[in-house]
Amino acid sequence: MSETKVKKMLFILSKATLENVYAAFIMANGARMEGIEAEIFFTFFGLEAIQKKKLEHLHVATVGNPAMHMPTMLGAIPGMEAFATGMMKKEMEKLNMPPVGEFLEILKDSGVSLWACKLAVDMFHLKETDLIDDLDGILTIGDFYGRANEDGCQLLYI
Amino acid sequence: MKKMLAEKPVDVNEEGYLLEFAQWDKEIADAIAVEEKIDLKxxxxxxxxxxxxxxxxxxxxxxxxxxxxxxxxxxxxxxxxxxxxxxxxxxxxxxxxxxxxx
Structure with a gap:
């Protein structure tokens, strides 16, 4: 790709399942690798990905996820999510995909801005100290839209 | 395709990447860097x-x-x-x- 009209990618991450978190991270990092600006707004369950105590314990969804090709009852058995998550993490490591904490560091070093959603932070009674130190700040959705106010900017909800 | 870089003919693809690493030298690197608007330090x-x-x-x-x-x-x-x-x-x-x- 030589010249792209896409200048900035803004991601809204609303889920904490591993596959969604990685989708946002890989696309944000991929944008930077192409010289495109990138920012991530973590809202609702997406906030788990930037909570110090939770970010290394995210899971893949085994229930309500048809792509797992697993009967719902089976997916609900205790330990099944942990097992599926372990399998997926092993496959990701093979592809040299970093764990969540290291990925956040890479994103930060690559110049990706990381924002937490104010409403969701209030709703989950989170303190700033619960969130990663690399966070750029806590914003309202209005503030975040303000960051989209330029040519060649795309918003993506995950 | 052939391209002249630092007054030497080299084989590059359509995006300008060298096809033969053996053809690379520091002068060619400098020439590509100029095209990319980078001053090599x-x-x-x-x-x-x-x-x-x-x-x-x-x-x-x-x-x-x-x-x-x-x-x-x-x-x-x-x-x-x-x-x-x-x-x-x-x-x-x-x-x-x-x-x-x-």
Whole structure:
């Protein structure tokens, strides 16, 4: 790709399942690798990905996820999510995909801005100290839209 | 296709990446860097050397690899080659465009 009209990618991450978190991270990092600006707004369950105590314990969804090709009852058995998550993490490591904490560091070093959603932070009674130190700040959705106010900017909800 | 770089004919693909690493030399690197609007300094050469060594070892390039390189950090790398560092650095280093998504 030589010249792209896409200048900035803004991601809204609303889920904490591993596959969604990685989708946002890989696309944000991929944008930077192409010289495109990138920012991530973590809202609702997406906030788990930037909570110090939770970010290394995210899971893949085994229930309500048809792509797992697993009967719902089976997916609900205790330990099944942990097992599926372990399998997926092993496959990701093979592809040299970093764990969540290291990925956040890479994103930060690559110049990706990381924002937490104010409403969701209030709703989950989170303190700033619960969130990663690399966070750029806590914003309202209005503030975040303000960051989209330029040519060649795309918003993506995950 | 053939292209003249530093007054030498070299084989490049349609995006300007060298097809034969053996044709690469520092003058060619300088010529590609000028096209990419980069003025090569010590830091750039250090990065280029590291990338070429990885290429010779056949290990795929990634941003994570840069982080773990021990020679460079990601921030510096983005500052040295603004706007797509892995690709620009590979092009100047005379190696193929990296296929990595991470």
């Amino acid at each position: 010590d830091g750039h050469w250090k990065a280029i050397e590291w990338i070429q060594n990885e290429f010779k070892k056949d290990s795929p390039l990634s941003i994570r690899g840069i982080k773990n390189s021990g020679t460079l950090n990601i921030k510096e790398f983005y500052e040295l080659f603004p706007g797509g560092p892995l690709k620009k650095a590979s092009k100047i280093a005379g190696i193929p465009k990296p296929k990595s998504c991470i």
